[in-house]
Amino acid sequence: MITQLITVPTDGVxxxxxxxxxxxxxxxxxxAHGSGSSRHSPRNRAVAAELHTAGLGTVLTDLLTRDExxxxASTARHRFDIPLLARRVVDVVDWLETQPATEDLPVILFGASTGAAAALAAAAARQRRTLTVVSRGGRPDLAADALRDxxxxxxxxxxxxxxEVLRLNQAAARELSGPHSLRVVPGATHLFEEPGALEQVADIVKRWCEDRLDAVREAAPQT
Structure with a gap:
């Protein structure tokens, strides 16, 4: 396992x-973390640790500067600025393409809460690089017109x-033009804090990503 601190240039910061x-x-x-969170989100880090066991790398970045x-924290202004957050997710994706260790790796975008909208908008902007998008307790509806792309x-x-979030996800799913699946974790609330709930999320994500990777490998021309 290679682990390192990184810095990603974006918007002059x-x-x-x-x-x-x-x-x-x-x-x-x-x-792409959600409202009021950061790269230190314990839930995202718990899921990331499980994804490592499936041979998946992870990048957790702060999407806002300290000043932002x-x-x-006092205005909630930036957490709902989906164009800003999406642009920064795109910059992370572009940065990965400049690094020798990650330049050829498919990218999976994982968003929570408002970060899900940013991940979807970034996927629309970087279609070639995006293998799949995962939303956990997300607000995909906030991606608006980008959903269709x-x-x-x-x-x-x-x-x-x-x-309420289930209703919003069902509505957003109807706007998606590509393949999609809605999975409900029984008994879980918005933050998946119930015993075993986050483990179920990680298992669902691992299986989904493995299926997407297997599909790409099977579709690749045989040499």
Whole structure:
């Protein structure tokens, strides 16, 4: 496992992040955290650790600078600025393409809460690089018109006891023109804090990503 601190240039600033690459990584997962969170989100880190066991690399970055984060804490302005967040996710994807260890790896975008909208908008902007998009308790509806431009398969995961977010995900799914699946974790609330809920999320994500990678390998021309 290779782990390193990284900085990604974007909008005239640099975003700190953590890159982890298992030996012979099959893909790299870019996390887009949700409202009021950061790259230190314990839920995203727990999922990332499980993904490493499946041979998937991970990148967790702060999408806001410290000044922006302080401002957002009192105004909640930036966390709902989907164009800003999406642009920064795109910059992370582009940065990965400049690095020898990740330049050829498929990219999986993983968004939570408002980060899901940013991940979907970034997927629409970087269709060639995006293998799939995963939303955990997300607000895909906030991606608005970008939903229709997403071509990569999309996995939407919602807690069974999160009815409003489930409704919003169902509505967003109807706007997606590409392949997609909506999975409900029984008994889970919005943050998946119930015992075993996050483990179910990680298992669903691993299986989904493995299926997408297998499909790409099977479709590749035989030599």
């Amino acid at each position: 640099e975003l700190p992040g953590d890159l982890a690459l298992p030996d012979s990584a099959r893909a790299v997962v870019v996390f 984060d302080r401002h957002d 997403v071509r990569a398969p999309v996995l939407l995961i919602v807690g069974g006891r999160d009815p």
